[in-house]
Amino acid sequence: MSLSQEELLRSQILQTAQQLYERHGIKKVTMDDVAKAVGKTRSALYYYFKNRDELFEAVMFSLVEEVKNEMEGVINKEKGLEAKIHAFCFAKIKGFKKTRNFIAAIESGLDKDELSKYSAIMWNVHQHMMQAETALLKKEIEHAVASREIPEPDTDALETLLFVLLSSIRGIRRESAIEGYKNLWQNGVVMLARSAARELGL
Template sequence: MPANNVQKEDIIQQQILQAAQQLFQKHGYQKVTMDDVAKAVGKGRSSLYYYYKNKDEVFDAVMDAEISDIIAEITRMVEQATTTEEKLRAFALTKAKLSRKRKTFFDALESGMSSDEISQYAHKKLNIKKKIRKEEIVLLTPVFVQGAKKGATPTLDPKERESIIFVFTSSLRGLQREFMLDNNYTRMEPAIDMLVRMTMLAIEQ
């Protein structure tokens, strides 16, 4: 396929995903149809089936794009930091900020769902969380490896490093849930600073 055709295909797919994302956020996952998405991009429904077999595939693609955007922004902020401690702090603060920013989108997806539909959607959310966790490991592992290569932090056994990443990211998710319950984030940054210091102590002991 010629390069200009490939580029055109990519643009159309981006338009479909942007339209679907906006519709999901406005009406919830359950109420949006393939006809709605087709109308939003100014194409016939049959045209959408060239790119995606059904709404589930569109949804999965929208979620993959969301995850990619989140990880790309976190990676950018982490790479701007210098030390291991600064990189961990950048990771945590950026992830917390983006989670708050996208909360309305993820909440809106459940709008209008019955209890059975919410149960089915819970399985999708679980897959999304698993994807994000895998990406977090890929992002954070080099932070510890590079710190050790520079002599700034001890060299960790792979299993020990994996455990520290697990505890760090799980603790961060726990903090986010706690502050979301009260919808009050004034103590979020000090809590993240403490989590980062505790993680550094675990690395250096």
């Protein structure tokens, strides 16, 4: 289905803002800068986004969708639920270069107060990412149930398992940067994926 002119322009604004954030950091990018780069007036931007914070949040949510789509592509290359869980965990911990670079760029030059200002937006983005990842994993588990690869899991047990899985991934990713642990994360991913698969009846 083709996008309308309004949808195309909104997408263009988000892509342009993202590129400017990466190049200059969020602190230095104004609505005027984005409007000029898009080739529109500032009032045209305000039709879609009422201020800089709303534009920034929209860019971040757009990035979440990009990451989710990339993650889905990684998972779809695998056969079998355990392999898909492993691929998901591996991709999450290794991370996508684009995401890492973007987060580093937008935080560049921000002082403590400014970081605090954007923390609420980043928390909302984090929550959205968790929901998107949970939905993605649930879809793969539903396919595994439909194909009789695994039995139907208990709803509460599944919610707990996914919470533990996603929380563990974040923990491994954080600790893998520490000297002495950075060479253990790949074995940790294998163990985590295998444990999740066993809990699901594989």
